[in-house]
Amino acid sequence: MDKQQIFSLLKQGNVTKISIAYFISFFGTAMAPIAMAFGVLELTGSTKDSAIVIAAPITGSIIIMLLGAAIADRTSRKAMIVVADIIAMLAQLIIACLFIFEQANIVNLTILMLINGIAFGLHAPAAMGLIPQLVKKKDLQGTNAIVGIARSSAMILGAAAGGILVATFGAGMTLLIDTGTFALATFLVISLRPSKQIKSQGESIIQELKLGWKEFTSRKWLWVIVVQFCFIVASVEAVYGLIGPAVAKDQMGGAADWGLIAAAIGAGTIVGGIASFYMRFTHPLKVATLTSFSFSFISLALIMPLQLHWIMLAAFLGGIGWEMFSILWTTTLHQAIPSHMLSRVSAYDHIGSIGLAPLGIVVAGFLYESLGFQIVLILCALTVIIPTVLVYCVREVREFEVANLETEENPEASSAQPTN
Known part of the structure; x- marks a missing residue:
């Protein structure tokens, strides 16, 4: 894709609006995990207790995601995103106030983070299905890359700002700012003008989910990579959400250092997005699988831990790999999965990928206190490396090719009448 094509995409109102919405939303999203991790660690002083709170939103998203996906395919993906973002905004506002007024405890934080996870479970499959309604099929990879760069830029600035804000003003004020980003992003999503949605016509939600499951399991390359990511995401969430901040607090310079490491991840994702x-x-999933090895770099760098600049380099390389995988994977799903099935298939993808994450976070929290951070980080690195080696051995993954769709029109994006 050349510069002229990039600017041509940016001239499209939907692409510009969704990119800005992602930038604003992920600026706040990058601050929130830092604020929650250090806020809860300061509150409890225990990685075991902190793990329960940090695992709660993933559990919430698992509970609701399939239902949310079926509803999104039957109704309006755009409306589903708006509702989900409002729920998340209100939950985050309450959490911020609890920290500010020193009323936070494990019980109320866990409940509110569970609600936050439910909001994400409603948002994620609808968002996956909405992108193909905004552009033509030939523009999907370019649009995903633009959105990815917006997200990555926000992650850099948000992570750096989050580390500084938490260290200076505390978790509550940082989360209050995140609440404002939800409101702005929601306004931009409301202003989008997607093409007419091809809605699922199943007799019931149960039937819809059965059809989505059949579509999901019929592609070996799809479910094999989802199983791989069930382990990878458990490792990544444990390291980024709990163990990394705990190591930064106990062995390094605290929230400010972890903010710089998180910003380095964001910088890497920008490079990955531009690339x-x-x-x-020709074989996008083969390349995507190879990039997965980079997800172990930050765990390996924290084992010693290395000096901050070396950890930031590992995080940077991991960010490049993460964004390249994300764009290749998302574009593959957009091209290979029928549009009316996309939200449901992506829900099975999300649920499968995050299914072990709550357990991974809780186990990592317990092992951190019983075996020490080095053993936990070695286990986290192996949990990335071993499944990736096994998936690379699967022929359907290495040889997968997406048909040439550059000249095909996306039926959802080429419909004449916009809809909500």
């Missing part, structure tokens, strides 16, 4: 503009691969 995805220009790279086209």
